[in-house]
Amino acid sequence: MLRLTEIKLPLDHPPEALRAAILQRLGVRDDALLAVRIFKRAYDARKKHALLLVYTVDVEVANEAALLKKFRNDAHVRPSPDMDYxxxxxAPDSLDERPLVVGFGPCGIFAALVLAQMGFKPIVLERGKAVRERTQDTWGLWRKKVVNPESNVQFGEGGAGTFSDGKLYSQIKDPRHLGRKVLTEFVKAGAPEEILYVSKPHIGTFRLVSMVEAMRHEIEQLGGEIRFEQRVTDVLIEDGRVAGVVLASGETLKSRHVVLALGHSARDTFEMLHARGVHLEAKPFSIGFRIEHPQSLIDRARLGPNAGNPLLGAADYKLVHHAKNGRTVYSFCMCPGGTVVAATSEPGRVVTNGMSQYSRNERNANAGIVVGITPADFPGDDPLAGIRLQRELEARAFVLGGGDYQAPGQLVGDFLAGKPSTELGSVEPSYKPGVHLTDLATALPPFAIEAIREALPAFDKQIQGFAMKDAVLTGVETRTSSPVRITRGDDFQSLNVKGLYPAGEGAGYAGGILSAGVDGIKVAEAVARDVLGLEAAQSGGRAGPGCDY
Structure with a gap:
């Protein structure tokens, strides 16, 4: 097949226009175009009154060799890459040891799924509950102000990504097209097929719930096992190699291959790993607030007269500002037509995050407006110093919010003027259990407040109305990424504990659903290679059936 890029058509083009554009691009007759598959559809909104759809398509044509020769100097006509996984x-039949996967968020799901598809029958240990029970516990915080430390937005089947916008795009380098494997498995589990070709695919919380269940059932049907409410409290290490794990129940599970697919909020597990001497290091992350605007304002600013077009949906944005004090302020996890949610996993703390449903039809747009920080900003120089800073800021937000899990909030106009807010304006905040208006000046370190105050007017120049006085800030956003990295080598194993595979966002190697899923696949492959290598050594050199190396 051939891949054609940069085919541009008007937003309101009829269906047959795409085929006509392909025929014109290639200069062939209709009967020579045997098949067309849309690989990607994006839009170019630089001219809001003449917005264009931009297609990348894979086509099957007669005389492909002749066309490749004809277009050999055209970068927009190339052979379609092989994206099959x-x-x-x-796994050989003789294998009697099962790998363990700790955590069942996006990374753990794909690590377990690929291991199961290869016949390794993994055992998954998830500290939280199954996704529907977990959803009830999460609503317990949102509706009743009750925190379950083991079952919440951060912990449980599906991971933190379940209560998010469900974004399925990433800027990671992916030469093997593993992201396509992730998207294909999601479609198989019930996601809409459009996620395979729209430029910024997303799913939303409600659809993710049923998809996660479907993927769990496939893992189980392939011989894998998922154990919920099983918190790992210790790792067994013998002669520099992992030998198994200990659960909170006291049970010990033996295995020489343990995948650590922890979320970025598994603070007690990080502390345990540090105490056991597993190599960790502090890493940069970001802190800030959530900001809410009317979605209609963002739509008009980004899409002009095309605002509201169902083909485009709710508009998003991505903003960056380099402040005079040397800090970088940027928008994070933008949720069109979504809500701000309570995301703490610990009592006595307040954390915000954003979430959208597939429809993205809520009245507000929200995003994190966050400031990058480095270990030099942390209170201490040990690997866990970032966790201490997160906890300090989250506890402060709890107090500023009134001590009952309301989020401290402030109108943008008041924040810029340096005065407390006393009443809401035209923007009604979506955060549950509620917003307590106050002064956010003490919610973050002074350098962060200074940088955000400078950034908001700058963002207003890019999106008219962004600094509107009635827009609402809620605090705090502290869990943008993991504050630690569980360092690993090129073989995906811990630097100092063989058989221990740090993976995904919590280990510092991913930053969203898609990249976490891709990392889960890579780690599953690394486990398989190591297991098969050990098996080969024990069986006189045979690497097991189906091995491609």
Missing amino acids: RFVGH
Whole structure:
């Protein structure tokens, strides 16, 4: 097949216009175009009154070789890449040890799924509950102000990504097209097929719930096992290699291959790993607030007269400002037509995050407006110093919010003027259990407040109305990414504990659903290679059936 890029058509083009544009691009007759598949559809909104759809398509044509020769100097006509996923190997029948996967968020799901598809029958240990029970516990905070430390927005089946916008795009380098494997598995589990070709695919919380369940059932049907409410409290290390884990129940599970697919909020697990001497390091992350505007304002600013077009949906944005004090302020996890949610996993703390449903039809747009920080800003120089800073800011937000899990909030106009807010304006905040108006000046370190105050008017120059006085800030956003990295080598194993595979966002190697899923696949492959290598050594050199190396 051939891949054609940069095919541009008007927003309101008829269906047959795409085929006509392909025929014109290639200069062939209609009967020579045998098949068309849309690989990607994006839009170019630089001219709001003449917005264009931009297609990348894979086509099957007669005389492909002749066309490739004809277009050999055209970068927009090339052979379609091979994006089929191929397993690195399959478990031999003689294998009697099962790998363990700790955590069942996006990374853990894909690590377990690919291991199961290769026949390794993994055991998954998830500290939280199954996704529907977990949803009830999460609503307990939102509706009743009750925190369950083991079952919440951060912990439980599906991970933190379940209560998010469900974004499925990433800027990671992906030469093997593993992201396509992630998207394909999501479609198989019930996601709409459009996620395979729209430029910024998303799913939303309600759809993610049923998809996560479907993927769990596939893992189980393939011989894997998922154990909920199983918190790992210790790792067993013998002669520099992992030997198993200990659960809160006291049970010990033996295995020489343990995938640590922790979320970025598994603070007690980080502390345990540090105490056991597993190599960790502090890493940069970001802190800030959530900001809410009317979605209609964002739509008009970004899409002009095309605002509200169902093909485009709710508009998003991505903003960056380099402040005079040397800090970078940027928008994070923008949720069109979404809500701000309570995301703490610990009592006595307040954390915000954003979430959208697939429809993205709520009245407000929200995003994190966050400031990058480095270990030099942390209170201490040990690997856990970032966790201490997060806890300090979250506890302060709890007090500023009134001590009952309301989020401290402030109108943008008052924040810029340096005065407390006393009443809401035209923007009604969506955060549950509620917003307590106050002065956010003490919610973050002074350098962060200074940088955000400078950034908001700058953002207003890019999106008219962004600094509107009635827009609402709620605090605090502290869990943008993991504050630690569980350092690993090129073989995906811990630097100092063989058989221990740090993976995903919590380990510092991903930053969203798609990248976490891709990392889960890579780690599953690394486990398979190591297991098959050990098996080969024990069986006189045979690497097991199906191995491709």
